[in-house]
Amino acid sequence: MAQTRIAVVVGSLRRESFNRKLAHALTTLAPPEFELFQPRIDDLPLYDQDDDDDNAESVKRLKAEITGAQGLIFVTPEYNRSLPGLLKNAIDHASRPYGKSVWKLKPAGVLGISVGAQGTCMAQQHLRNVLAYLDVPTLGQPEVFLHAREGVMDAGGKLSDSTRQFLEGWMTQYVAFVKRHLASPGL
Numbered sequence: 001m002a003q004t005r006i007a008v009v010v011g012s013l014r015r016e017s018f019n020r021k022l023a024h025a026l027t028t029l030a031p032p033e034f035e036l037f038q039p040r041i042d043d044l045p046l047y048d049q050d051d052d053d054d055n056a057e058s059v060k061r062l063k064a065e066i067t068g069a070q071g072l073i074f075v076t077p078e079y080n081r082s083l084p085g086l087l088k089n090a091i092d093h094a095s096r097p098y099g100k101s102v103w104k105l106k107p108a109g110v111l112g113i114s115v116g117a118q119g120t121c122m123a124q125q126h127l128r129n130v131l132a133y134l135d136v137p138t139l140g141q142p143e144v145f146l147h148a149r150e151g152v153m154d155a156g157g158k159l160s161d162s163t164r165q166f167l168e169g170w171m172t173q174y175v176a177f178v179k180r181h182l183a184s185p186g187l
C-alpha cells in the first residue's frame with residue numbers, strides 16, 4: 001500500500017520540549033499507511049525576501065520535504081499568546097516566492113501543549129489564521145489544547161491512558177480528513 005507522508009512541524013527547539021514529545025507520541029498512533037516525519041526547521045536563516053530567488057540549502061530542503069508530503073501536522077507551543085517565531089519563520093520561507101507556496105491545499109492538523117491552562121489555544125488560533133491565508137485546510141474538531149501537568153504525559157513523553165485515548169480519537173478524525181482531501185483535491 002502506498003504510504004501517505006505527513007510532515008510534522010514542531011515549533012520548539014527546547015531539549016525537553018513537551019511539543020516534541022507530543023509529536024513523537026503521534027507517530028505511535030498513526031496507522032501503518034501513514035508515515036510521519038519531522039522536517040528540520042532549526043537551521044533555516046531568518047526569512048529575507050531578497051533571497052527568494054537564491055534560497056539557502058536548508059530552505060530548499062524544507063520546500064522539497066513539504067512538496068513531497070501529502071499532509072501536515074503542526075505541533076506548537078504558545079509564545080506570548082501566539083505561535084513561536086521559529087514556526088512562523090519556517091511557514092514564511094516555504095510560502096514564497098508569491099504564488100509558489102508549497103503549503104497550498106495540504107490538509108493540516110493543529111495541536112499544542114503548554115504550561116498555561118489554555119493549552120496553546122491562542123497560538124493555534126493565530127496559526128489557523130496564517131494557514132487559512134495560505135489555503136491550507138485545517139481539521140476543526142477535535143481541538144487539542146493540552147495542559148502540561150501531571151497525568152497528561154510522563155517526563156519521557158509516554159502518554160497517560162486518558163491522553164492516549166483522546167489523541168487516538170484525534171488521529172482517527174485526522175486520517176479521515178486527509179483521506180477525504182486526497183480523494184478530492186481542493187475539497
Ligand SMILES: Cc1cc2nc3c(=O)[nH]c(=O)nc-3n(C[C@H](O)[C@H](O)[C@H](O)COP(=O)(O)O)c2cc1C
Binds near residue numbers: 012077079081
Ligand atoms: C517566550 C515564551 C513565551 C511564553 N508564552 C506563553 C503563553 O503565552 N502561553 C502559555 O501557555 N505558555 C507560554 N509560555 C510557556 C510555554 O508553554 C512553555 O515554555 C512550554 O514548555 C513551551 O513548549 P515546549 O515545552 O514544547 O518548548 C511561554 C514560554 C516562552 C519561552
